[in-house]
Amino acid sequence: MPRARKGTIVQCDPSIRALILQIDAKRNHDIILEELDDTHLLVDPAMTDYIKEELNRLLSKNIYNPLEEEEA
Amino acid sequence: MSTNNLFKTTVLEYLEGLPQNVQSRLYESPASCLAIYRILPQLAKFLIMSMVFNEQEVALTDLSAWVTHQGKYEFNEAIKTMSSLHVIIKAEDPNDRADTKISLNHVFRISFRNALTGGEVHKSFGVVIEDDTDDIVLDPKADQSTLEKLRKLKQAKKRKNRAKSTQFLDQYAADKWETILHYMVGTPGMKAPSETVLNLLIHGNLMKEEQNGDLKITNEGFQFLLQEVNVQIWALLLQYLKLAESLQMNPVDVLNFIFMLGSLELGQRYSIDSLSKVQLSLLKDMSNYGLIYHDEQAKEFYSTRMATILTSDLMSIRSASNAMNSVIAHKDSDESAAAKQLMNQEDELDPSNIMDGALIIETNFKLYSYSNSPLQIAILSLFVHLKARFSNMVTGQITRESIRRALKNGITAEQIIAYLESHAHPQMIRMAEEQLTKKTELDPNTTETLQILPPTVVDQIKLWQLELDRIIHYDGYLYSDFDTLKEYHELANYADDIGVLIWKNDKKKMFFVDYEGNSQVVEYAKRLVKREDQDAD
Numbered sequence: 001m002p003r004a005r006k007g008t009i010v011q012c013d014p015s016i017r018a019l020i021l022q023i024d025a026k027r028n029h030d031i032i033l034e035e036l037d038d039t040h041l042l043v044d045p046a047m048t049d050y051i052k053e054e055l056n057r058l059l060s061k062n063i064y065n066p067l068e069e070e071e072a
Numbered sequence: 073m074s075t076n077n078l079f080k081t082t083v084l085e086y087l088e089g090l091p092q093n094v095q096s097r098l099y100e101s102p103a104s105c106l107a108i109y110r111i112l113p114q115l116a117k118f119l120i121m122s123m124v125f126n127e128q129e130v131a132l133t134d135l136s137a138w139v140t141h142q143g144k145y146e147f148n149e150a151i152k153t154m155s156s157l158h159v160i161i162k163a164e165d166p167n168d169r170a171d172t173k174i175s176l177n178h179v180f181r182i183s184f185r186n187a188l189t190g191g192e193v194h195k196s197f198g199v200v201i202e203d204d205t206d207d208i209v210l211d212p213k214a215d216q217s218t219l220e221k222l223r224k225l226k227q228a229k230k231r232k233n234r235a236k237s238t239q240f241l242d243q244y245a246a247d248k249w250e251t252i253l254h255y256m257v258g259t260p261g262m263k264a265p266s267e268t269v270l271n272l273l274i275h276g277n278l279m280k281e282e283q284n285g286d287l288k289i290t291n292e293g294f295q296f297l298l299q300e301v302n303v304q305i306w307a308l309l310l311q312y313l314k315l316a317e318s319l320q321m322n323p324v325d326v327l328n329f330i331f332m333l334g335s336l337e338l339g340q341r342y343s344i345d346s347l348s349k350v351q352l353s354l355l356k357d358m359s360n361y362g363l364i365y366h367d368e369q370a371k372e373f374y375s376t377r378m379a380t381i382l383t384s385d386l387m388s389i390r391s392a393s394n395a396m397n398s399v400i401a402h403k404d405s406d407e408s409a410a411a412k413q414l415m416n417q418e419d420e421l422d423p424s425n426i427m428d429g430a431l432i433i434e435t436n437f438k439l440y441s442y443s444n445s446p447l448q449i450a451i452l453s454l455f456v457h458l459k460a461r462f463s464n465m466v467t468g469q470i471t472r473e474s475i476r477r478a479l480k481n482g483i484t485a486e487q488i489i490a491y492l493e494s495h496a497h498p499q500m501i502r503m504a505e506e507q508l509t510k511k512t513e514l515d516p517n518t519t520e521t522l523q524i525l526p527p528t529v530v531d532q533i534k535l536w537q538l539e540l541d542r543i544i545h546y547d548g549y550l551y552s553d554f555d556t557l558k559e560y561h562e563l564a565n566y567a568d569d570i571g572v573l574i575w576k577n578d579k580k581k582m583f584f585v586d587y588e589g590n591s592q593v594v595e596y597a598k599r600l601v602k603r604e605d606q607d608a609d
Contacts (some may be wrong), residue, residue, distance in 0.1 A: 002552070003551070003553040004590070007435075034550065034552075037577060041546075
């Protein structure tokens with residue numbers, strides 16, 4: 001018998017997917033409901049904003065900021 | 073993005089949406105007819121011209137014989153626009169669609185002829201006050217010295233009236249319009265525009281009221297700032313028209329007035345005597361936007377350059393700040409130079425004619441803008457990290473943060489790029505042209521187009537926009553655990569057919585439908601089960 005499950009599908013490239021997996025691991029896997037394929041994940045609808053925030057934080061770490069360098 | 077089309081609604085679209093009887097009343101004014109004619113597309117102008125002195129109906133096929141095959145789309149658009157404006161009346165033969173006859177709207181034809189050839193039009197184009205009007209009555213009974221004084225006063229007043237010429241009007245319009253824009257960008261220390269303007273900004277969703285009563289600029293407002301001045305004025309006026317309708321003002325009166333403004337002569341005094349009651353109340357509002365100058369004591373008004381470009385299809389003024397800056401810059405020189413600055417884009421390479429606010433962007437994201445207008449600088453600061461200000465220029469840098477800030481404010485990467493491109497320094501354009509010529513010399517078949525901005529900068533700005541949405545997500549339902557492939561296919565294909573399928577994986581026998589479409593899929597699944605049960609029976 002088929003089953004329908006409520007959730008939010010997240011479409012992203014594999015590198016972002018890896019980051020989301022990492023975020024999920026840190027939180028005892030309460031975010032990801034199902035790993036669908038290389039570019040899709042099924043996540044808890046309530047967590048999408050949290051994922052976005054975390055992604056932003058992680059990605060910002062790797063940004064070169066030309067202004068900081070000048071001020072230093 | 074839907075907000076992109078925010079300012080695309082033009083005055084033509086507004087007019088098309090008016091009821092036919094309103095349109096007909098509008099066409100009674102020759103000035104309005106002329107103004108509408110001026111804002112119509114070129115092909116429509118041509119078609120109207122061919123029909124205006126022809127009383128007979130014209131077959132649509134005859135008209136279409138004028139356009140080549142490539143122009144068919146444009147032709148149909150022109151016909152469509154004109155018929156929804158009811159400028160032309162179609163008489164369709166129900167038996168033969170090819171035999172459609174077209175004639176010009178009778179009211180429009182008469183008014184437009186009057187506008188062209190000069191008939192009974194004087195009132196609709198405003199009433200000019202001749203210079204010899206006697207504002208000051210010279211009472212012959214008064215003694216000699218007072219009479220002399222009055223004469224002097226009169227002379228002085230006459231001189232003053234003449235001094236209220238283009239320079240004064242340009243300055244006035246610039247002040248008014250800049251006040252509005254400055255208020256929107258939130259330049260500190262600027263006075264707020266009048267109540268009606270603020271109301272309009274709120275109604276147009278360009279600014280919204282915060283909980284503490286302060287006004288804050290919205291996403292739409294940010295986009296508004298990057299538009300050309302002509303678009304900005306019309307956006308506000310259309311908003312004004314909508315507001316006027318809800319205040320039970322007669323739209324015909326308002327439109328007639330706006331269209332009349334577009335045909336007034338700059339620097340000429342016009343009498344307010346011929347205006348209707350509604351139009352008198354408009355005077356004040358329009359002077360708040362800087363479209364006209366109206367001294368409340370005097371029974372006269374002047375139109376400014378901002379009003380005269382209303383119905384001109386010359387999009388020569390690129391942005392508010394430019395127009396105003398060049399006006400201010402030329403306020404000391406003679407006015408013909410100022411006019412030239414506004415009207416002439418070809419002469420840009422002449423160094424004396426470089427528009428204020430021209431900017432140069434280097435491949436290292438550094439930006440130099442030759443401007444000292446606070447407004448120009450305020451607009452730049454929406455998406456540039458500004459570093460230093462000199463007497464005639466500002467320097468800054470485009471950074472990830474500065475672009476992200478703009479993106480979060482609702483400005484799109486395309487808008488930023490378009491703004492940069494339209495404000496590029498002539499030197500940048502020249503360099504781009506040289507490069508393109510070189511490329512075409514090497515390879516005549518090159519598909520390269522003119523790249524005014526460094527491609528790295530353009531790409532990076534676009535990438536920064538993409539980066540903001542690293543993930544795309546949809547709420548919905550995941551269907552899984554299908555027993556058979558057939559069952560899976562039936563349901564997945566159905567979801568795909570009704571356009572709610574977002575993702576599927578045949579191997580895993582799973583698919584995902586969006587939130588809205590789920591109930592339909594469930595419904596279908598139930599029917600399938602029922603049918604199977606019946607088949608089993």
